Amino acid sequence: MSPFDTVKAALLLFVAAILQVSVFTQVHVLGGVPDILLVMLVSIALLRGSIVGALGGFFAGLLVDTATLGTLGLTSLVLTIAGYWIGRYGETTGRDRAHAPFTSVAVVTFLYLFGLVIVHFVLGENAPAGPVARGLFPTVAMNLLLTAPVYALVRRLLRPLDRADYATEVQLLG
């Protein structure tokens, strides 16, 4: 990944984090809140792999925790795992699949929300699984609506790597 790509990815995550904490958290539909930051992270991780996904998740989580004066590291922890995992999916089975962004966003939204429930529970804080479960489907639906435009934007700015850049799982000889 070129330094210019790194700057673009960092800028995208920065803008998404600011929009998330200041604008998107006000959009409540049937108990769900859209998460543009998560969608952005998934898009970047799918296109640039697990290391960029993990670093992006860590950076984005740190921004969110700093902007909200929340517990530092909490969001970073969950987003780092999400970014890494989706990056791995993008490097292996998810590459070149048209449905990969949508599948990833749906699954990661589910895991991210319940990951936060678990971390809050472990810390002894308020961890209401009921409201999270009630808001899960509206959140997934709104994130899926955001996926197409966000992924298209990220794909335009961070062009997909050449096919030769991807490892083949089985090499044919002869």
Added chain:
Amino acid sequence: MPVASRDRTARVAVLGSSVRRSRNDRFPSRGRSSLVRRGVFTVLILVALGLLTISFRSPTTGALHDVQGYGASALRPFQVAAERVAKPFQDVYGYFTGLVNAKSENKKLKREVQEWQAIANANVAAARQSGEFKRLLHYEEGATYPNDYRAVNTTVISYPSGPFAQQVTIAAGSNAGIHVGTPIVTADGLIGRVTNVSTGTAQVTLLTDANSAVPARDVTHSVAGLIRHGQGSSLILDLVSKQLPVKKDDIVVTQGTVDRRYPDLYPYGIPIGRVQSVGTSDIASYLSIQVTPFAQFDSLDAVAALIPKHPR
């Protein structure tokens, strides 16, 4: 039973045998060994856990908190800008949703204005009388709301991201005189208190947070209790004995300091809400009182921090 077709060519799949894989230098995670990839991931997780531990142990003090404060102050302009850019869209949305309920709301508001007018007239007379009594009795009391407080007017720049913590961030901090415990109000009533502060921003924990508890008083029947979070944006007035008279539509305000040794964070008289329902059951020790808050927690915008004019 054949295990391979007859027309196989010399190209054979080599799963399980030695494989020459292509070099992938340009793909970051492919070009490096899996060891590096796992190493980066492990380091990031350990750093996150380290930050989490330090931040959790001392959320409002320490070097890390100071750094976080500087970061929050640096991010504030971007948050304010995002908020301002989004404002017209929110206003348009609010305008159209308002139109849907305009007629029924207008009728309801007219009825409420009549009721409030009658209450206001009675209050003016009572306040005048109360002032005279206080003078006659040389009555001593602590700081009263709103006369003994100055308001630091500011805006909300981040909102609760989910049901985990009902906290917002405001665009004013310790440089405006705000400190941990400062009460935050809107024009409608109390919304919460400051629980973390940096130089330019402050974190406000709302009344709807699971950890919030505010000593409160039903002013209509002079009954004291504790305001806690209820379902959604509603509140409950807890610890009110079943024998005490609390009725629907009673007004609930902050209790204020009762014992000088244990001063309350909130002055007496900040409006909190109106009693929506009162229930009781044989097994419960206390009344089950639902309170509808005056403040609209789901559309917070302009707020004020109450700073005592004469700090003790």
